[in-house]
Each structure stands twice: as C-alpha cells, then as structure tokens.
Amino acid sequence: MINFKDVVERSSPEKANSIITIEGNPVWDYKATGFTVFLISEDPWVGSEDEHVTLGELKSYIVSNEIPFDEVKFATEADKEVLKSVKWESMELNFSH
Numbered sequence: 325m326i327n328f329k330d331v332v333e334r335s336s337p338e339k340a341n342s343i344i345t346i347e348g349n350p351v352w353d354y355k356a357t358g359f360t361v362f363l364i365s366e367d368p369w370v371g372s373e374d375e376h377v378t379l380g381e382l383k384s385y386i387v388s389n390e391i392p393f394d395e396v397k398f399a400t401e402a403d404k405e406v407l408k409s410v411k412w413e414s415m416e417l418n419f420s421h
Contacts, residue, residue: 325397325406325408326397326398326407326408326409326410326419327394328386328393328394328396328398329392329393329394331379331410331417332383332393335379339379339412339415339417340378340379340380340383341378341379341380341415342378342379342412342415342416342417343376343377343378343415343416343417344363344376344377344378344379344382344416344417344419345365345416345417345418345419346363346365346400346407346418346419346420347418347419347420347421348418349365349366350365350376350377351363351364351365351376351377351419352364352365352375352376352377353375353377353401354377354382354385354401355401356385356386356389356391359391359392359395359396359397360396360397360398360399361382361385361386361391361396361397361398361399362398362399362400362401362404363377363398363399363400363401363407363419364400364401364402365400366400366401366402379417398419405421406421407419407420407421408420408421409421
C-alpha cells in the first residue's frame, strides 16, 4: 500500500506541481469513496487530454474529504485495483500496481 503521508513529508514545495501518473499514463480526474481515492487515467473524454492532476491538487482533495494521509488508499477507477507503489520520475509521481 502507498504511504501517502510519507510521500507528502518527503516532497519539497516545488514537487506540489508534479503530475500524478499510473504506470506512465497521466491521471486526469479522481473521486473518493470512504478512505479510497479512485484515480482516473484511462479513456479521457474530449477536452480532458490537457488536464493533469498534480500532487498539490490531490493533497488538497484528500484534506477536503477529511481522509487521513496515513489511511488513504489509492485504486484505479476502471477496475478498482489497488495501487501499491509509488516512485518519483523527474516531475511525475508514478503510481503502479
């Protein structure tokens, strides 16, 4: 499971603009159910191709939904598969299965 509290604590202020990806595919939307945030990166609708979720945006969303950073889980919206690892690649935060 991804420890989002650790990701936030290790990130510098400039990393807030990092784009969130799932195995290299940019995340363009998200939604929460309970303490799970479903990330949407597949089948973008027309006009969303230029929309990218940033670390700062995701962090704000989690805070506004009152989800503790140490309890949030991430999954893909399409198949509800839990994302288990994360790694920085330049200005991308890449989530993977």
